[in-house]
Every structure is written in structure tokens, then in C-alpha cells.
Amino acid sequence: MTPVYFDNAATTALRPEVVTTISESLSEQFGNPSSTHSFGRSAKALIEKARKSIATTLGAKPSEIYFTSGGTEADNMVLRCAVRDLGVKRIITSAIEHHAVLHAAEAMTKEYGIELELVDIDEQGFIDLKDLENKLSRESAPQTLVSLMHVNNEIGNILEVDKVAELCKTHQALFHSDTVQSVGHYSWDLSKTSIHFICAAAHKFHGPKGIGFLYMRSDVPLKSLIVGGGQEKGFRAGTESVHNILGMEKAFTLAYQNLAKEKEYVLSLKKRFIDGVKARLPEAILNGGCSDLDRSTYTLVNLRLPITGDKATLLLFHLDLKGIACSQGSACQSGSNTGSHVLRAIAAADFPSLRFSFSIYNTVEEVDYVIDTLASYLV
Helix, strand or coil, X not given: CCCEECECCCCCCCCHHHHHHHHHHHHHCCCCCCCCCHHHHHHHHHHHHHHXXXXXXXXXXXXXXXXXXXXXXXXHHHHHHHHHHCCCCEEEECCCCCHHHHHHHHXXXXXXXXXXXXXXXXXXXXXXXHHHHXXXXXXXXXXXXXXXXXXXXXXXXXXXXXXXXXXXXXXXXXXXXXXXXXXXXXCCCHHHCCCCEEEEEHHHCCCCCCCEXXXXXXXXXXXXXXXXXXXXXXXXXXXXXXXXXHHHXXXXXXXXXXXXXXXXXHHHHHHHHHHHHHHHCCCCEECCCCCCCCCECCCEEEEECCCCHHHHHCHHHHHHHCCEECECCCHHHXXXXXXXXXHHHCCCCCCCEEEEECCCCCCHHHHHHHHHHHHHHHC
């Protein structure tokens, strides 16, 4: 069996067309976009074309798209600058957010003394919208930023983002959503959503690493976090990574051109995986809401296995020896021995759990092989 890569929530393989775009850019578009000569103007024109393309697909204005190094930078920009520039005195988030949000919010409490409130979640990890409404409607509530991710990167739960946006609009709160796991996988029309900030990382939708973008609604302009140049309309200093921007735009365009067909295919892999678990691993537990196909992303399954001792300790190592790549949680927590904060928050840390995440480059045969391997290991 050839190696099986089921860790697409951590990163994805580049589409061949993206590799071609990046390669051509590296050899042909080496000019500095800030230079005024023809080489620089050519590179700058391609960047702006990419910005317009992304904005159009998202229902945004080109002036609302800012290129960043990825989702973590974009999350930090929003939380830090909202506190510094927009008078935010309180951040409402949840215990199951990505650490790019949680750690940034915690840093703001230490550096600026703001309030940090965690909205309640249910036993599956879904956000309690009534509790959020209660927190937002608190008398004498300070200027608030709500930061809740659209698709959870570990358990796959989908936030009712439009309902949260309306709650925030009603109570004059800013709304930021970490959309790293959903941009490129779900359609957006930001012109019809009362959301102020979303972010993306290209390597989550078959683009290059080290590049992403921040959508910032035009009526909430932040000031630059990174200074030293006038790039990105003065918001983010530093020479633009032209080849990565063009590679991201190519991946983004292909993701949305093929969205319906590819979503249907990847969903079929998830359904087959779940069916295999129920048939071959009846004692295993699907964490969060990943068995609810209407409320969970089609790209991943988080599976808790009823094993302890050496079998639990060696599980990931055994799968790796069998050529199977998956994860125990966010790749950003690699090297940590504290376990998943997301699974602890939903009381699902009693047994080892594995995240299997799928892409267009996976197959039915790979799903069956992984189920067979797990079943034989648990005997």
C-alpha cells in the first residue's frame, strides 16, 4: 500500500496547476512590486489582479483584501489592532478556538487589561448562541470583539456564522471569524454578511505555505501592525511574495471553480469512513459533531478509540509505520504533551483521539485500508 495522507486539515498537497504558476512567476516575475520600472509594475499589476479575483469571488472589495503570511498573522493582526485602534475593551471567544486566537486574546488581557470572556459550548462543542446573546446584551458592556471560528480545525463543527454576525450587529460588536478551515471549501458572499474580519491560509486549499489574506471590512480600518514600508496600502510593510500570492490565487480560483464537484467527492470519502467506523469499530466514538453532516465540515473526522496503555501510546507510531498520516490534533500543537485543548473542553480526552482529514487526492481504497488497519490494531 502506498502511503496514505489523511492530514489535510494540517496542510494540503499543491495542485499541479499551482506548482506551474509559482514556477513561472519565480522565473519571469522577479521584479519588486514597489519598483517603478517595468519589472516592478508588471509584478504589481499581477498582485492587484489576484487581489481583485479573490475579492470578487468572496463578494468583497479589492481594497478589503490584505495579503499576509497566513492565518496566524491575520488573527493576531485583528485581535491586537482592534484593541489598540478600535477601542475594544472586551473579547468574547470560546475554549475551542485555534491558539492563534486564544493566545492572542490572552496576551491582550496581560498587555492592555481587557476583559476576556468564553462563550458556553455544549457537550459536542457547538457554540451556545443564547449565552453569546446574553453576554453581548450585558448592561454597560464595553466595546466588544467577538472571535469565533467558522469551522473548527480539530472536530469540524460549523459555526452558524450568519446568526453570530446578526447578534453582533444588533449589539454593536465587532465580529472576527478564523475561517482558515473554510475558505476554499465553502462559498462566501461578504457583501451580505455583517462580518468585519475573516482570514485564510493558502496551504489549506492546495496552495503554497507562507501566504494568506485578511478580509477587513472597509468601515473598520485598522492601523499597521508591521511597519517599515508602504506595502498593502500601508497596512502591512514588507516586500510582497509575488510567486506565493499568484500561487494562492490560482489555488483559490480552482477551489471555487470545482467546489460543488470536489465537495461531493470528499464528502463521499467522509461518509464511507464513518460507515466503516460504525461497522468495524463499534466502540469508537466520533468526537464533536462530525457525525452530523449538516453541522460538521465534509473534510474531517475526529475519532476517539477505547484503548489504554501501550496500545494508546503507540497508536500514532503504529499508523505511521503502516504508511498512514493523520494527527492527534492541530499540527500547530506538535511537540506539546498537554494534549488537545479542544477535546479537553468537550470532555473527550479520556481516550486517545485521531483526526483524519480528507482531500480530492484521497481514494476509497485508502479509506478502506485505514479502517482495516485500525480494526486489526484494536483486536
